[in-house]
Every structure is written in C-alpha cells, then in structure tokens.
Amino acid sequence: MNRFSVAAVAAALLAVVWSGPANADDLDEGGALYAVQNRKYTASHEFSVNAGSLPMDAFYKGYTASGAYTLHFSDLWAWEVVNAAYSFNVDTDLRRELESNWGVTPTRFPTIQWLGNSNLVVKPLYGKLAWLNGSLLYGELFFTAGPAVASYESDGELQSSGTYVGANVGLGLRFYLSESWSLRLDARDYYFVSPKDVKSTSNELFFSTGISLNVR
Structure with missing residues (x-):
C-alpha cells in the first residue's frame, strides 16, 4: 500500500x-x-507655435517662426490643415567672403522668405517613459507628408525668384505636459521646383520645436 x-x-x-x-x-x-492601456491624453483641435531653423544652405542660415493648426480625427490619423513659417535669414561667412573678395553679387544667392504646407499625419507609436524614477512622461512618434509651397527672393534675378511648389515628408515627437499642453519636436525634408523653370529646384531641411494647445 x-x-x-x-x-x-x-x-x-x-x-x-x-x-x-x-x-x-x-x-x-x-x-x-x-496588457494595452488606453491613451491618457488624446488630441482634438491643436494650435501650435514653433521656432526653427533652415541650416542646409551654405550661403545663409534661416531662423524661423511658424504656426500651425491640426485636426485630429483619431488616435492614429490627423490632418495638419496648415503650417506656415517665415524665415529670418542671416548671411554666412562664406557668402560675405565671396562678395567681398571675389565680387560675386547677391543676385546669385536666392533665399527662402516663407514656406507653408498641409500634411497627412499618422501617429503609430504612443507610450510612456519614467522621468528620474519619480514621474511618468507620455509621448508619441508621428510621421507627416503632403504638398508644400515656398517663396524665394534673389534681389532682382527673376529666374530664381518667386513661388516654388513641391512636397515634404517628416517625423516628429510629442511630449504631453498636460491634457491641454504638449511639447513637440519636428524634422522635415522639403523639395521645391519653380513653375517658371523646372530646372530651378531647391531642397530644404527644416528643424523646429514648439508648444501646442489642445482644444477639445
């Protein structure tokens, strides 16, 4: 047994x-x-103000002020209805050297004055981070793409002045400060062509940071 x-x-x-x-x-x-948690923060009508830079051109650097309005349809999709930026341009040492030592006139250097775009926004990633093991920081990664327009000026050289049309793609990060306020970082790549001369093209890399107000 x-x-x-x-x-x-x-x-x-x-x-x-x-x-x-x-x-x-x-x-x-x-x-x-x-386990998947619902989002703590969701956006609806977003109004943004941003400061940024256009660093690619060797002859000048653009420092921008911009504003945008974005309509959020869901946690995944949104439409950036309008985003417009004005550029305050500063000549580089290279341009000043070419003008003073080699007699190259400013008409050879078209500069961007303003740019605008309207984008589709997709927000596939949302999560939270521990801040100094004392609090949680909520944020999301988003991607943008859409048509764009810009104005260039070249001090009288008409073939490189005027309105350019094109497109842009970009990505960004948003960190929620509260239900109404968030901090965002954007990087966008623009490609423009002149309707007057398709050989006149321009590529701009645009970085910006700003604050957004969410109105529900």
Missing part, C-alpha cells in the same frame, strides 16, 4: 513537470498574455 502511494505521488509530480513546458509552449505559440 505504501509503495502504491509513493508511485502515485511520483506519477503526479512527473505529470506536473511535463505539463509545465507544454503550457509554456502553448502560450508562446498563440496565447501570449499582454
């Missing part, structure tokens, strides 16, 4: 040992457990 009891206990333990890996395999194959 004792031998039978010991054998029964041993068989039960062996069954438990073998059943453990089997259950783990079942979870790995299709029964993985996870």
